[in-house]
Amino acid sequence: MSIENNISGVSCAIPPKAVCLFSGGLDSRLAARLVLDQGIELIALHFESIFMVGEGSGKVSGPQEAAAQLGMEFRKMDLSEELTELVKSPPHGHGSGLNPCIDCRILQLRKAHALMGETGAGFIVTGEVVGQRPMTQRRDMMRHIDKEADVQGLVLRPLSALLLEPTVAEKTGTVLRRRLCSFSGRRRTPQMQLAERLGIYGYPAPAGGCRLREPGYSRRLKELLDHDESSAANIRLLRxxxxxxxxxxxxxxxxxxxxxxxxxxxxxxxxxxxxxxxxxxxxxxxxxxxxxxxxxxxxxxxxxxxxxxxxxxxxxxxxxxxxxxxxxxxxxxxxxxxxxxxxxxx
Ligand code: SF4
Structure with missing residues (x-):
């Protein structure tokens, strides 16, 4: 019996349209492609903030071009203000630097959920891989994040879908589960092999685009916040x-x-x-x-x-x-x- 046939419950169709959290890196490109190839329309949602490497250079061309190549509408959203508040006092704590990844991820999914409502999309797609990041990509933490963002069952993670509970998109047959993947861990070889098979080239090397994970940057930022100087102008100067x-x-x-x-x-x-x-x-x-x-x-x-x-x-x-x-x-x-x-x- 196929995996789809084992899934109980949802029979009501959902729109074949989704919001895809899109950094423009390899994982988000692959996730998008696996879903696009099933005839789903995707809106690429790209987040920016003053904490990202390259912010202020005026360049979003990488993700924007990648979205265009894949045939997705591209939207960008600036999270600087909300992320600055989270950095000061994150309900779920910081990571190894001042990165409030769990709360940041909840915020991103809430934004995606709101965009779903605006655009008539039926679910959310992300390029997350189980076990790739210790803070946000553990299975239990993914469940917790979805719950906090009020998007339970709506987040399809195509690269690890076979290791996770089926989502609404799979249960309704809008997305065929058997055409998704079971990747896990930090090794990127399976993703690179899949990229080769799908003809996806020219993706950026994983560089960790968020400065909040850098220890030196985090020390400077903490010193700034301790002196109550958290304006965007001061934060920009930190680099x-x-x-x-x-x-x-x-x-x-x-x-x-x-x-x-x-x-x-x-x-x-x-x-x-x-x-x-x-x-x-x-x-x-x-x-x-x-x-x-x-x-x-x-x-x-x-x-x-x-x-x-x-x-x-x-x-x-x-x-x-x-x-x-x-x-x-x-x-x-x-x-x-x-x-x-x-x-x-x-
Ligand atoms: S690394 Fe930065 S952008 Fe990514 S989830 Fe963490 S805080 Fe947010």
């Missing part, structure tokens, strides 16, 4: 440069190379001061939170410390502070290790 805490309200960010110097210039706010060595090559620095004389001199000395004039007795530093006339400070470069106690470790 760039060396960070110094000059006082509880004041932060200095010093570029480590030309690319970071450019990023720092792009992040400057009217209330910030921008500093650069004027007579020598050196970093661009950004002072935020208190542009007073004392902080400017301290910031100029640290900026000079990382420039080519660091061994001079005095160095000139150009200062541009929100609408004021540009001026120059002559300062003694900070000595080796002088402000190390203010450096935020990453």
């Amino acid at each position: 760039t440069g060396r960070h110094f805490r000059l006082s509880p309200e004041v932060r200095l960010v010093v570029g480590r190379n030309e690319s970071e110097n450019e990023q720092i210039r792009a992040h400057v706010l009217d209330s910030d001061a921008l500093l650069e060595c004027s007579g020598h090559a050196g970093p661009t620095s950004l002072l935020r939170g208190g542009v007073c004389e004392e902080n400017l001199i301290c910031a100029a000395r640290i900026t000079a410390r990382y420039g080519k004039g660091r061994d001079r007795s005095k160095v000139e530093v150009r200062v541009e502070a929100g609408g004021e006339k540009i001026r120059f400070l002559r300062v003694k470069p900070a000595g080796l290790g002088e402000f190390d106690d203010r450096l935020i470790q990453c």
Whole structure:
């Protein structure tokens, strides 16, 4: 007897249309393809946030192009604000970094559920694989997440479907269960073999696109949250440069190379001061939170410390502070290790 025939219960047909959580990585492409190949229409739902690698670069072309290649409508949704609140106080706790994965996943499924309602879709598809991630992809945790998101029975995970309870889409015959997979664990060989069979190429290497799992980034973010500085502008600045805490309200960010110097210039706010060595090559620095004389001199000395004039007795530093006339400070470069106690470790 086939697996479908063993399934009791649901006979009412559901629409052959689903919302697919779509990162654009290999797993979500495969999951989408397994369902599309059964004649189901999919809406690719791609989540963005300030915590994702590449955020702010203006590039969503990878997932968007992948969705187009597969023939899916593409929608993107920004979760930055809700995710920032979850990072501060996640009901289910953090992972190894500041990643609130369980609550983030619940949030994503709630969003997908809402989109189902708007678009007349009948179920949700994800590229999750049982046992691939310790926090969210254990079988018991998947059940718990579905329950918390109020989507029990609605989430089809085609890559591991044969290891999981049949979902509504399978019970109604909208999706044929026997054409789904039983992948589990962290090894990606089965997925790569399936990609080969389905002719899916050019997928990105698994890179872990979420910075919240990175220990160094998480330490910096925690320091920021401890100082109640969780605005998007402050969080965006975290990815760039060396960070110094000059006082509880004041932060200095010093570029480590030309690319970071450019990023720092792009992040400057009217209330910030921008500093650069004027007579020598050196970093661009950004002072935020208190542009007073004392902080400017301290910031100029640290900026000079990382420039080519660091061994001079005095160095000139150009200062541009929100609408004021540009001026120059002559300062003694900070000595080796002088402000190390203010450096935020990453
Ligand atoms: S890794 Fe980041 S984006 Fe992914 S579930 Fe965890 S918190 Fe959310």
